Amino acid sequence: MGKYSVDPLWSDITPLPTDEGGPNPLAAIAYSSEYEECMSYLRAVMAANEYSDRVLDLTEDLIDMNPAHYTVWLYRARCLFHLDKDLREELEWLNETALEHQKNYQIWHHRNLVVDKLDDCTGETVFIAQMFKRDAKNYHVWSYRQWLVRRFGLWESGELEFTEEMLREDVRNNSAWNHRWFVVNGREGVPGVKDPEIREREIEFAQAAVGLTPQNQSPWNYLRAVAKKAQMPLSGLKAFAEQYASLGRPDSVCSSFALNLLADILAEEIDGKEKAGQALDLLASKYDPIRKNYWEYRKGQLGLKSSTPEAMVSA
Numbered sequence: 001m002g003k004y005s006v007d008p009l010w011s012d013i014t015p016l017p018t019d020e021g022g023p024n025p026l027a028a029i030a031y032s033s034e035y036e037e038c039m040s041y042l043r044a045v046m047a048a049n050e051y052s053d054r055v056l057d058l059t060e061d062l063i064d065m066n067p068a069h070y071t072v073w074l075y076r077a078r079c080l081f082h083l084d085k086d087l088r089e090e091l092e093w094l095n096e097t098a099l100e101h102q103k104n105y106q107i108w109h110h111r112n113l114v115v116d117k118l119d120d121c122t123g124e125t126v127f128i129a130q131m132f133k134r135d136a137k138n139y140h141v142w143s144y145r146q147w148l149v150r151r152f153g154l155w156e157s158g159e160l161e162f163t164e165e166m167l168r169e170d171v172r173n174n175s176a177w178n179h180r181w182f183v184v185n186g187r188e189g190v191p192g193v194k195d196p197e198i199r200e201r202e203i204e205f206a207q208a209a210v211g212l213t214p215q216n217q218s219p220w221n222y223l224r225a226v227a228k229k230a231q232m233p234l235s236g237l238k239a240f241a242e243q244y245a246s247l248g249r250p251d252s253v254c255s256s257f258a259l260n261l262l263a264d265i266l267a268e269e270i271d272g273k274e275k276a277g278q279a280l281d282l283l284a285s286k287y288d289p290i291r292k293n294y295w296e297y298r299k300g301q302l303g304l305k306s307s308t309p310e311a312m313v314s315a
Contacts, residue, residue, distance in 0.1 A: 002033065002034060002037035002038075003034075003037075004037055004038065004041050004058075005037065009054055010041060010054070013041055013044050013045065014044060015037070015040035015041050015043070015044050016040055016043035016044045016047065017036070017040045018036060018039065018040070032065070034065065035062070035065045035066065038058060038061050038062045038065065039062065041058060042055075042058055042059070042062060042072065042075070045058070046075060051078065051079045051082040051083055052079070052083070053083070055075075055079050056076065056079055056080070056083075056085075059072050059073075059075060059076040059079070060076075060093075063076070063097065067097065067101045067104050067106065067107065068104055068105075068106055069106070070106050070109075073106045073107075073109065073110045076110070077110060077113045077114070080114070081117060087114050087117060087118045088118075090114055091111070091114060091115070091118075091123075094107065094110065094111055094114070095127055095130075098111070098127075098131065099130070099131070099134070102131065102134060102135055102138060103135075103138065103140065104140070105140055107140075108140045108141070108143070108144045111144065112144065112147060115148075115151075116151065121148050121151070121152045121154075124148055125145075125148070125154075125162075128141055128144070128145055128148075132166070136166065136169065136170060136173055136175070136176070137173060137174075137175045138175075139175070142175045142178070142179060145179065146179065146182055146186075149182070149183065149186075150186075155183060155187050155190075159179075159183040160180065160183055160184070162179075163176050163177075163179055163180035163183065164205075166179075167180075167209065171209050171212050171213050171216060171218070171219070172213065172216050172218060173218075174218045177218045177219070177221075177222055180222075181222065181225060184198065184202060185229060192229065193226045193229050193230045194229065194230050194231075199226060199230050199232070202222070202226050203223065203226055206219040206220075206222040206223045206226070207219070207223070207240055209222075210223075210240075210244070210255070210258075214244045214254045214255035214257075214258065215254070215255050215256065215257070216257075217257050220255070220257035220258070220260075220261060223237055223240075223261075224261070233268075234261070234264055234265045234268065235265055235268065235269070237261060237265065238262070238265045241258045241259075241261045241262045241265065242258075242262065243258075244258035244259075245258035245259035245261075245262050245279070247262070247275060247278055247279060247282075250282055250286075253282065253286075253287055256283060256287040256288045259279050259282060259283055259287055260279075260283065260288075262276075262279050263276045263279035263280050263283070263298070264276075266279060267302055273302050273303070273304060274304070276302060276304075277299050277302060277304040280295045280296075280298050280299050280302075280304075281295075281299075283295045284296060
């Protein structure tokens with residue numbers, strides 16, 4: 001006998017057990033007896049459209065046992081809103097749950113619903129900072145932060161400075177780079193990097209990050225994205241790329257990503273395909289041989305023959 005079946009508070013409820021296909025189901029799920037009991041009572045109150053404090057307690061029990069049960073979260077939210085509960089108290093409870101189950105999507109969806117209903121995001125960025133101290137690349141937390149920025153118009157509320165802080169801690173945090181791009185370019189009606197001043201600022205920011213870690217793909221990708229978004233020719237980045245990958249000093253290349261960028265720039269120049277091929281050869285033979293076949297494919301796209309020994313033998 002479970003605790004609900006002997007609790008006088010629940011004596012008026014007839015639980016609805018799981019139906020998995022009769023007495024001998026083909027592949028029954030091995031629920032614990034406690035979980036099965038809780039779910040049977042939840043089915044009953046959902047069938048009756050009951051919204052009450054005892055239902056909230058029931059959902060809390062279920063979430064403790066299985067925090068990934070989407071239906072339980074949705075019914076809890078409906079119950080909270082129907083009863084006009086103090087949503088600040090819900091967030092306090094949710095903080096503890098989120099810290100315990102950091103990678104759980106349902107928790108963040110529930111938080112989204114609660115904060116949206118509350119129509120106030122006070123304290124949310126402080127809690128997010130707590131989450132990032134535990135895992136600075138948690139996808140669900142980053143997605144939630146983007147929703148906060150959009151929902152409450154936080155574009156000018158220190159978001160750029162926040163990305164700078166996150167990237168000072170870990171310049172390889174691609175999630176922080178992505179958030180910076182979102183803050184700069186994600187607002188409707190704002191030109192982002194199409195504005196010359198903003199474009200120059202973002203290029204300088206990314207180039208400074210390259211200077212710290214040349215063999216870090218994130219800032220190189222950011223530079224490419226700025227150029228594409230601003231409809232700026234890649235040739236404007238040639239001098240910078242050559243600081244890290246000069247064909248005149250093939251033994252001193254310090255970034256395969258710079259070499260890749262240089263290959264793309266040279267390929268766009270008149271009579272530059274042969275030099276682009278040299279850059280791709282260096283990638284295939286020395287600086288990124290794990291992707292040799294890809295670099296050979298890129299040479300083929302330029303109409304150039306392979307020059308690496310392995311490829312020539314196979315040809």
